[in-house]
Ligand SMILES: O=C(O)CCC(=O)C(=O)O
C-alpha cells in the first residue's frame with residue numbers, strides 16, 4: 001500500500017535505528033504501566049514513525065503458520081495463482097503477479113533497473129470481512145459500502161491450499177485484536193481518553209498482504225522490491241521472515257535497515273494517523289530491496305478506522321506554530337483515493353465482487 005514521498009526534513013534530532021518496545025503493558029490493569037508504555041510509543045511515533053514490538057501476544061506458532069501459508073501460496077503454479085488475479089476483484093483483492101506493481105520512486109542509484117519493469121515482488125491481498133473480526137459475530141453484516149471498499153476476498157479453495165484461509169483468518173483476528181489495543185495506547189499517548197477511537201473501530205478498514213520478494217534475477221543489477229513510499233492507513237503491523245530487506249529513511253535522508261528480529265513485529269505509522277495528529281506522528285518513508293540472494297516473505301497488516309469515520313485533526317495537536325494540516329475527511333474517501341493511485345497499472349475487469 002503505497003504513496004509517493006513528499007519531502008525530506010532536515011534535523012539533528014535524528015534516528016539511526018528503530019527502537020524495540022515491550023508492549024506487554026497493553027493489556028495491563030495498571031493504568032500507570034499503560035501510561036508508561038504510551039510515553040515510549042509517543043516518543044517512537046514522533047521521532048521515528050517505526051518501532052518493533054515484543055510481547056505483542058501473537059504466538060510464534062501462528063506467525064510460523066501464516067508464513068508457511070504464504071510460502072505455499074507463492075509456490076503454486078502461475079496459472080493457479082492467476083485464478084485469484086486481483087483484476088477479477090473490484091475491491092483490489094487477490095493475487096498480483098511479479099513486475100505488475102508500479103513503483104512509487106526509483107532513485108537508488110545508476111545501477112538500478114527501473115520502473116519500466118515494475119516491482120520485483122508478487123502479492124496476495126485480502127481486506128476486512130466479518131469472519132476476520134473477533135469482535136463481530138456471524139449475525140453481523142457489513143455496513144453500507146459507501147466507498148466501494150468492503151467485500152469478499154478471493155480465497156484459494158481448500159483442494160488447492162488446505163488450511164490457508166483458516167490460518168490467514170486466525171492471523172488477521174489476532175492482528176485486529178492487537179490493532180485495537182494499539183489504538184487505545186495511541187489515544188493515551190495523545191492525551192485523549194483511552195477509548196477515544198473505540199466507536200470508530202467497529203468495522204475497521206483493514207487490508208493485509210502476503211508478499212514474496214524473489215532474489216535479484218541478474219547479478220550486479222539492483223531491482224527494488226518496493227519503491228520508497230509511505231503507508232496511508234492509520235498504521236501497519238509487519239511480520240517479516242528472517243531475510244533483511246526493509247529500510248526506512250531518517251530525516252538526513254539516510255536509509256536505516258530494519259532487520260528481522262525473531263518473534264518480534266514491526267509497527268509503522270501511516271498517513272491517516274499522521275494527519276490526525278497534525279503530522280506530530282511521523283509517516284516515515286520506507287522501501288524494500290532484497291539483496292540477500294534468498295527468497296523473502298513478509299506479511300503487512302494495514303489498520304485503518306471505519307471507512308465512514310471522520311478524520312479531523314486533533315485540536316490538541318494544533319498550535320500557532322503548527323496550523324491544521326488538512327480539513328476533515330472520511331477515512332474511506334482517503335483510502336479510495338490512495339488505492340486508485342497505487343494500482344494505476346491494474347484495470348479491474350469488473351467481473352463482480354469476488
Ligand atoms: O515487506 C516489507 O518489509 C514492507 C512492506 C511494505 O512496506 C508495504 O507493503 O507497504
Ligand SMILES: [Fe+2]
Nearest residue numbers: 001230231286
Ligand atoms: Fe509500506
